[in-house]
Amino acid sequence: MDLRHATPPARSTGACTETGLFDVFALLEQRVPLQRRLLHAGDAPCRAGEPFSSLHLVHSGCFKVVNITADGREQVVALQFKGDWLGFDGIAAGRHACEAIAMDTSEVWSIRYDTLLQAGVDCPALLALLHGAMSQAITRDRESLLSLCTLPADARVAEFLRHWADSLGQCGLRTDQITLRMTRAEIGSYLGMTLESVSRALSRLAREGHIRFTERGRRHLHIASTEALAGFVQRLLEPRAAGVLL
Amino acid sequence: MDLRHATPPARSTGACTETGLFDVFALLEQRVPLQRRLLHAGDAPCRAGEPFSSLHLVHSGCFKVVNITADGREQVVALQFKGDWLGFDGIAAGRHACEAIAMDTSEVWSIRYDTLLQAGVDCPALLALLHGAMSQAITRDRESLLSLCTLPADARVAEFLRHWADSLGQCGLRTDQITLRMTRAEIGSYLGMTLESVSRALSRLAREGHIRFTERGRRHLHIASTEALAGFVQRLLEPRAAGVLL
DNA sequence: CGCAGCCTTGAACAGGCTCAATGGGTGTGG
DNA sequence: CCACACCCATTGAGCCTGTTCAAGGCTGCG
Numbered sequence: 001m002d003l004r005h006a007t008p009p010a011r012s013t014g015a016c017t018e019t020g021l022f023d024v025f026a027l028l029e030q031r032v033p034l035q036r037r038l039l040h041a042g043d044a045p046c047r048a049g050e051p052f053s054s055l056h057l058v059h060s061g062c063f064k065v066v067n068i069t070a071d072g073r074e075q076v077v078a079l080q081f082k083g084d085w086l087g088f089d090g091i092a093a094g095r096h097a098c099e100a101i102a103m104d105t106s107e108v109w110s111i112r113y114d115t116l117l118q119a120g121v122d123c124p125a126l127l128a129l130l131h132g133a134m135s136q137a138i139t140r141d142r143e144s145l146l147s148l149c150t151l152p153a154d155a156r157v158a159e160f161l162r163h164w165a166d167s168l169g170q171c172g173l174r175t176d177q178i179t180l181r182m183t184r185a186e187i188g189s190y191l192g193m194t195l196e197s198v199s200r201a202l203s204r205l206a207r208e209g210h211i212r213f214t215e216r217g218r219r220h221l222h223i224a225s226t227e228a229l230a231g232f233v234q235r236l237l238e239p240r241a242a243g244v245l246l
Numbered sequence: 247m248d249l250r251h252a253t254p255p256a257r258s259t260g261a262c263t264e265t266g267l268f269d270v271f272a273l274l275e276q277r278v279p280l281q282r283r284l285l286h287a288g289d290a291p292c293r294a295g296e297p298f299s300s301l302h303l304v305h306s307g308c309f310k311v312v313n314i315t316a317d318g319r320e321q322v323v324a325l326q327f328k329g330d331w332l333g334f335d336g337i338a339a340g341r342h343a344c345e346a347i348a349m350d351t352s353e354v355w356s357i358r359y360d361t362l363l364q365a366g367v368d369c370p371a372l373l374a375l376l377h378g379a380m381s382q383a384i385t386r387d388r389e390s391l392l393s394l395c396t397l398p399a400d401a402r403v404a405e406f407l408r409h410w411a412d413s414l415g416q417c418g419l420r421t422d423q424i425t426l427r428m429t430r431a432e433i434g435s436y437l438g439m440t441l442e443s444v445s446r447a448l449s450r451l452a453r454e455g456h457i458r459f460t461e462r463g464r465r466h467l468h469i470a471s472t473e474a475l476a477g478f479v480q481r482l483l484e485p486r487a488a489g490v491l492l
Numbered sequence: 493c494g495c496a497g498c499c500t501t502g503a504a505c506a507g508g509c510t511c512a513a514t515g516g517g518t519g520t521g522g
Numbered sequence: 523c524c525a526c527a528c529c530c531a532t533t534g535a536g537c538c539t540g541t542t543c544a545a546g547g548c549t550g551c552g
């Protein structure tokens with residue numbers, strides 16, 4: 001019997017590791033001293049420029065990760081849900097490069113990096129966990145990069161919705177009914193487009209029946225089928241592919 | 247005393263590092279069994295889809311990292327020089343997501359991941375090294391993302407040249423005379439633009455005197471000043487910033 | 493020499509941006 | 523309770539940056 005499907009992996013894209021979400025939390029809880037922190041929308045477990053000392057495992061809720069440059073540019077570079085870690089960017093420089101900001105009431109488990117390393121000596125599974133999470137962060141950032149460069153605006157929005165629904169699914173929530181916890185401007189920042197383009201793309205998706213805005217407002221929407229969304233993306237891609245291949 | 251600053255990661259963007267590169271290689275050499283591999287342009291230490299078993303530390307030369315999707319899109323998502331690692335993307339899924347391809351005669355030190363972990367138990371500095379490198383990879387990917395989304399095409403090309411020169415500098419090479427080891431199409435893939443746009447941007451930079459093509463062909467170029475390039479980027483940014491602030 | 497890649501440049505086109513007007517929702521205070 | 527202000531979202535019109543398509547040049551090589 002395959003346990004992996006009983007306790008699905010922590011938001012892995014492909015085939016991850018025997019240790020699923022449940023195991024991750026259980027293992028940490030019993031092996032490492034950690035501090036549970038309840039956060040509200042807008043709170044930031046780490047801020048850009050702050051000295052690095054702890055990593056934060058998202059236990060519930062969701063976060064946006066914002067990168068800020070010296071010259072004032074800023075962008076949402078990642079979204080993190082249950083099972084994702086916050087703060088990896090601080091390890092190398094000893095100082096955080098990005099802010100992580102709660103987009104909803106959320107709980108994180110904060111773990112001092114040095115104590116995590118010490119615990120890792122006795123329990124290699126902890127290290128495997130950590131490395132897996134970092135590796136996944138890299139893989140996902142590169143996927144973002146690829147989507148940004150190879151997909152037209154509408155497809156990026158469709159992928160974004162699919163990704164969000166997927167993430168909810170891996171937390172055990174329903175994937176057909178989603179509540180966007182970001183403004184159009186934030187979505188646009190994440191997807192490399194303006195808020196107007198996001199709005200237009202959503203309208204188009206609604207017009208084509210892939211999504212439906214619920215009566216509770218423009219941030220609550222119903223997704224007909226994530227497969228259909230994927231198909232929509234592929235259809236936008238075809239003209240180019242055909243042109244290239246023929 | 248903070249160990250992190252005693253053995254800082256290689257090629258850190260910000261404050262790098264009296265010790266840096268040399269220590270990394272020395273430490274690995276004396277602590278971990280590794281296999282030196284000489285590669286030629288086009289060789290790939292890891293291929294997409296291949297099972298993951300080893301990490302590869304770049305000892306000389308340079309690599310492009312190419313991400314390939316199931317539906318056939320592909321993109322250059324990173325460039326790696328001496329001191330960078332290849333293969334992090336394989337840890338989580340147990341299988342590589344990206345290809346790393348040598349763009350020049352290069353040497354990598356290949357290290358089995360499992361033996362590296364074991365060595366890490368006795369020598370925490372090895373783990374610090376590894377984590378620093380992964381953290382840096384994340385930080386850099388996010389910087390790419392930000393450049394892609396917030397800079398116009400010409401600025402992206404300027405930043406690209408600056409980054410390349412910087413990377414050479416951190417290998418101890420001269421930074422004013424660089425040889426691009428990529429075609430215009432590859433640069434375009436990395437920067438999210440077409441090869442024509444890259445070519446035009448380079449022509450513009452040459453016309454404004456920031457770069458000069460040498461007599462040895464259009465891939466060899468002389469950079470007047472990396473600071474001037476940074477200034478060029480800022481100048482392209484100002485109109486927007488001014489518009490936003492006023 | 494002729495071919496194959498790669499690079500450059502021009503001209504037309506288009507996707508997404510900017511600017512602007514409008515409307516819905518929410519919270520506050522009269 | 524309504525009026526107002528504020529923020530967010532939608533939609534349209536015109537524009538601009540970067541793409542597409544096309545032609546031509548350079549270099550290296552069989």
